[in-house]
Amino acid sequence: MSRNTSRKRKNVFPWIVAFLTLVLIIISKTAFAVGENDLKQGMQHYASRQFDRARLCFEKAAKAGNTEAQTMMGVLYFKGNGVEKDDSQAARWFEKAAKAGHADAQTFIGVMNLEGQGIPKNGKKALEWFEKAAQAGETNAQNYLGTAYLKGTETAQDTGKAVYWFTRAAEAGDSNASKILGALYLNGQEGLPKDPLKARLWLQKAADQGDTDAAELLKQIP
Structure with missing residues (x-):
């Protein structure tokens, strides 16, 4: 594999956050779940960069159990949008949604486990989250798993x-x-x-x- 390819695989988490955030915005337009209206309003505010308003909507929906809103709360804390940047809070929200089966959140918390960002570094747990998300069809998680098996990272090559x-x-x-x-x-x-x-x-x-x-x-x- 070329050196350029290897370099570009480094520090991709911010790009993944941006990509999955866009996916969440699209999904929210057809969402039918607890806190649906608050989630949709939050996404509209987020898209227009009104992060304080977005946070209020996401938090309300997240506390009601909406996993997409919980994931977006994680995004807000990870990026420091509408709140002070706090990786530990980001990890808390990602993990909450991940445990409820949200594939994007599973990828997010997997990366944070892998990098020790906001939580103790735990490569084995990272792979467990990537496996769950990958099985659900999340392509970033599939890439992470592919890389782990290719290099023998936290698993047999x-x-x-x-x-x-x-x-x-x-x-x-x-x-x-x-x-x-x-x-x-x-x-x-x-x-x-x-x-x-x-x-x-x-x-x-x-x-x-x-x-x-x-x-x-x-x-x-x-």
């Missing part, structure tokens, strides 16, 4: 499982997973022979989504 999770994320449209798969098939890996055809397939998919690293890797295929 398993190229087959790494490819499985990267493939699931790539098939769901995740360009980063497509790029990683392409690089793996291009260079080969223990338990995974080189396959120029598959390398081209996945790298082209990522390049078509605007990934410049993937486009550069494509040039290495004869």
Whole structure:
């Protein structure tokens, strides 16, 4: 895998927060759950950057048990929007929603466990949360699991499982997973022979989504 690819995988949590926040805003428009109206109002305030008003709405819905609102409370505390930045409070809200089965929150709390952000570092628990979110189809969690199995981080190294999770994320449209798969098939890996055809397939998919690293890797295929 290229050095550029490795560098870009570092410090991606803020980007994931932004991406999943956008997903939550979209989902909220069709939400039917406890605290639905407060959640929708909170999302509208959040989108217009009225964070104080958003917090009041999210907090009301969150206390009523709305898991999307609980996740958004975590986002507010993580970013310091409408509240003083507080990673421990962010982790508390993410974990509350995660335990109730919210996949995005499971990814968030998994990353915070992985990095020891707001809570003690716990790689094993991070993987447990990623597994739950990945099974629910959350592509960021699938990427984290793929990376963990590829590198043998907090688990036994398993190229087959790494490819499985990267493939699931790539098939769901995740360009980063497509790029990683392409690089793996291009260079080969223990338990995974080189396959120029598959390398081209996945790298082209990522390049078509605007990934410049993937486009550069494509040039290495004869």
